[in-house]
Amino acid sequence: MDFSLYNTKGKFYGISRQIPDSAEWNAADAKSGLGEIYIMGNVVIGQSGGPTAVINASLAGVVQAARIKGVEKIYGMHYGIQGFLKEDLIDLGNDYIRTREDIEFLKRTPSAFLGSCRYKLPPFEKDPEVYEKVFAIMEKYDISCFLYIGGNDSMDTVKMLSDYAALHKKPQRFIGIPKTIDNDLPVMDHTPGYGSASKYIATSVKEIIRDNECYDSPIPSVVIIEIMGRHAGWLTAAAALSRGDDCSGPDIICLPEVPFDMDAFYARIHELAKVKHSIVIAVSEGIRFADGTFVCEMEEENVKLDAFGHKMLSGCGELLANKLMQESNYKVRNIEFSTLQRSATHIASVIDIREAYDVGIYAVNKAYEGETGKVVTINVAERDPYQVYYGLHDVHSVANEEKMVPVAWITPDHMDVTEDYCRYAKPMIAGNYMPYYVDGIPHHMTLKKK
Amino acid sequence: MDFSLYNTKGKFYGISRQIPDSAEWNAADAKSGLGEIYIMGNVVIGQSGGPTAVINASLAGVVQAARIKGVEKIYGMHYGIQGFLKEDLIDLGNDYIRTREDIEFLKRTPSAFLGSCRYKLPPFEKDPEVYEKVFAIMEKYDISCFLYIGGNDSMDTVKMLSDYAALHKKPQRFIGIPKTIDNDLPVMDHTPGYGSASKYIATSVKEIIRDNECYDSPIPSVVIIEIMGRHAGWLTAAAALSRGDDCSGPDIICLPEVPFDMDAFYARIHELAKVKHSIVIAVSEGIRFADGTFVCEMEEENVKLDAFGHKMLSGCGELLANKLMQESNYKVRNIEFSTLQRSATHIASVIDIREAYDVGIYAVNKAYEGETGKVVTINVAERDPYQVYYGLHDVHSVANEEKMVPVAWITPDHMDVTEDYCRYAKPMIAGNYMPYYVDGIPHHMTLKKK
Numbered sequence A, B: 001m002d003f004s005l006y007n008t009k010g011k012f013y014g015i016s017r018q019i020p021d022s023a024e025w026n027a028a029d030a031k032s033g034l035g036e037i038y039i040m041g042n043v044v045i046g047q048s049g050g051p052t053a054v055i056n057a058s059l060a061g062v063v064q065a066a067r068i069k070g071v072e073k074i075y076g077m078h079y080g081i082q083g084f085l086k087e088d089l090i091d092l093g094n095d096y097i098r099t100r101e102d103i104e105f106l107k108r109t110p111s112a113f114l115g116s117c118r119y120k121l122p123p124f125e126k127d128p129e130v131y132e133k134v135f136a137i138m139e140k141y142d143i144s145c146f147l148y149i150g151g152n153d154s155m156d157t158v159k160m161l162s163d164y165a166a167l168h169k170k171p172q173r174f175i176g177i178p179k180t181i182d183n184d185l186p187v188m189d190h191t192p193g194y195g196s197a198s199k200y201i202a203t204s205v206k207e208i209i210r211d212n213e214c215y216d217s218p219i220p221s222v223v224i225i226e227i228m229g230r231h232a233g234w235l236t237a238a239a240a241l242s243r244g245d246d247c248s249g250p251d252i253i254c255l256p257e258v259p260f261d262m263d264a265f266y267a268r269i270h271e272l273a274k275v276k277h278s279i280v281i282a283v284s285e286g287i288r289f290a291d292g293t294f295v296c297e298m299e300e301e302n303v304k305l306d307a308f309g310h311k312m313l314s315g316c317g318e319l320l321a322n323k324l325m326q327e328s329n330y331k332v333r334n335i336e337f338s339t340l341q342r343s344a345t346h347i348a349s350v351i352d353i354r355e356a357y358d359v360g361i362y363a364v365n366k367a368y369e370g371e372t373g374k375v376v377t378i379n380v381a382e383r384d385p386y387q388v389y390y391g392l393h394d395v396h397s398v399a400n401e402e403k404m405v406p407v408a409w410i411t412p413d414h415m416d417v418t419e420d421y422c423r424y425a426k427p428m429i430a431g432n433y434m435p436y437y438v439d440g441i442p443h444h445m446t447l448k449k450k
Helices: A022-027 A055-068 A080-085 A100-107 A128-140 A152-167 A194-212 A234-242 A262-275 A316-327 A350-367 A419-429 B022-027 B055-068 B080-085 B100-107 B128-140 B152-167 B194-212 B234-242 B262-275 B316-327 B350-367 B419-429
Strands: A003-006 A012-016 A042-047 A074-077 A089-091 A143-150 A173-178 A221-227 A252-254 A278-284 A331-336 A374-383 A386-394 B003-006 B012-016 B042-047 B074-077 B089-091 B143-150 B173-178 B221-227 B252-254 B278-284 B331-336 B374-383 B386-394
Touching (some): A055 A100, A055 A350, A074 A080, A080 A128, A080 A143, A128 A143, A143 A152, A173 A350, A194 A234, A194 A278, A194 A350, A234 A252, A234 A278, A234 A419, A252 A262, A331 B331, A350 A374, A350 A386, A350 A419, B042 B080, B055 B074, B055 B143, B055 B350, B074 B080, B080 B143, B143 B350, B152 B173, B173 B350, B194 B234, B194 B278, B234 B252, B234 B419, B262 B278, B262 B316, B316 B331, B350 B374, B350 B419, B374 B419
Parallel strands (some): A042 A074, A042 A143, A143 A173, A173 A374, A221 A278, A252 A278, B042 B143, B143 B173, B221 B278
Antiparallel strands (some): A074 A089, A374 A386, B003 B012, B074 B089, B374 B386
16 A cells, blocks of 8 residues: 655655654654655544444544554544634543553443534634634644544535645645434445444334333323434334334334325324234434424424524424324323434444444545545445445535435335335344443443543 | 142142152142152243333243243233233243243343233222132133232232132142332342343433533533332432443432422532533432422323322423423433333343342242242342342232332432442342344344244
8 A cells, every 4th residue: 555645744755655663753854755754744533513322433443543554643632623723632542542452442432532512614704713723733733634523514624624725735634534323424325323323223112112012901002202313214214123023113113204294194003003002103303294394393392403503303202192192092102212322332233333443444544645525435335245345535525415215215105114224224233342341331431531 | 848749629748859750740640648649730920010121031930940840831821910810821831931042032032021911909809700710710720829920019919819818728829029120129128120220221321421421512411311210219229320430420319209309409400500511310200399299290281190090100300301491591401211211121130130030930939839928039148249049028018018219328418329329239230131133133032823
């Protein structure tokens, strides 16, 4: 493999097949010429947006790959780019991740180890100082690679900064590492975080079904489960993975990609109630009526906004449950998975952890090959047997776009998903990554001075 | 060990140190005399009340022990005593649990494999026919041992039937096998089901804390977690087990054993909000004001009843969250664990599974020694190292009574639990009993003809 090498002032030296030892790198100082001593800059890595069960596996991959490359300083942004702008940097390589055991421990820790943020850079025209500040800090700390782990909105940061660098001929490289439980990043097969969230959802839905079936009551018992998914129904679809020869799975699954028909929904429940005593339903928080209004906005005080200006959706499960209770004598329960579905690292999928880790490694490798303005992609060559390969995609076609569940994977009655979906998702939930237990509870790595 | 032996018509023969082979038992027919051939009756086992993550481990223990004893037919009640009264019996020994692998598979299955019921026998004076029916069915199927896995209300069934048997000089034996996530059965240290529910709660609370801490927002983020516990706060106390050197645990824990002071509660939140950006609170569904009214009854339409006449409590977490949202600018989220906390066998504790299994074995052994009108108890000789032994207690002092968290284990400000509680609970959550995974999801044993 050829490596493109720069010094910390951004001067390009050329290509080398060998990575010099760290010692050589430190001892040397700006000698030029091909094949002689070179200096390679530091890495800064940040986590942004909603946390997932595997976001730290990506962080671990970055640290591991950077260490192998002989990078001197591996910095972490404390609370994403907001912390970076305050120079709140964590010396990951020296203070936290020093051994292979640390790497393994980090991979088993939920939520964002470095902290996260929901902050979109303003357009350059509105606030050029922010951009100048970012680059001044990068130069101050000899940072040549800026890696950002995040979803849709976070890739926007990568795009803005790499555009600025291109425009102002800055040498620093910017790579996005994908992350989201929502699985809605385009140009890739699926995203890190989705497999583990799906495993959690399918396992929990199955346990809820088991629990709900246990009484033989003449009065039907209905459970409505509300699952995350603002516009894309990937997470809600995962409820279907509970289906097997030992479980019939949910009776109804409603995704936001298709209009929600309230009358048909309740008619189906009443039909089912004639023949079964246990009915379990999965709905996405983002289901909408044919006219586009969110079901959870049936009662207006439910509408709240998050920092990115997205409506914070929740409550449609409760509204649908309450309405059913008023209109029938059924026993009705509403369950909202809430943040449990994105933080359940105790039941993370091996495939998901591995892929999250790998995209971190891949990002470092590509950044040091000179790539910038790109996001790492996960691609599936074949699904059975499952074969994955990684790639890069221009961040301009990723940022601020959403990939939805194909309507062809939703049944014509809009109340289930097809086998096509299950074939797609099953490989991602395979294997369970065992936590490190202490006193009966999973143990986590936390930010503290060692 | 001496065994008391009866024939299926109830005639007592005497004591033997040996259990004859099944073949001898079947071949013989009512020969009397000590040391000669005896006939031992069949077992019927039922599950009752709310299911738990380990209720099937008790069932497995019963089947295993009965098989070893050479019992010919091991019947399961389909949906508890309600099914028994309809003669809806499952031939467990022949149709479902035939191998050691079946036993292991059953132990890893959540919720009541046989189905459950919430049905209390009416007093004899009100409905003598029900009692006559129970005994007629027992005689028809040559059942000499009636074992019932359940909690408080279920032990009532054991009491009523054993009292009737004593009064009418019936030979059948009745033993209760304890079960409840609530841990509120008196006369024993703890109950099967509690350890796994606690492991689930502590793990999930810890993941919620991790998730909630990830943003460095100037506006505090508050999560209120509502946990089951009608009158006893054992489950809610388990949130404290998330505390360790890697986690500060919940900031406030409110149990129903002490009056809930709304003003002090909100004052504490506001104090914490000045110094931390993440606040996580655990409240029991059964918290009450000083005057005895349930907090969830603040808005009257929340009050519903279950089949045993207990108020179905839920919603106090949501009410408290809504009030906080109205009175502050904090970001507030409400999470209710709902049935997840009692069906999460994927994170069952080894100790809990083992003890649930053991009390099933013990029940069979004692029934065949002639014991009746008793409930199996779990006793702790020493907590560190943890040593457990099993015993029997008169069912009259167990049925319809509740064991609460000692007030001495609740801090004086009523917002936390003490180290005494943690020392008590920690041993029960140790080890994790790995599910059998198929296609990435835990696999369950279900009722179907094999």
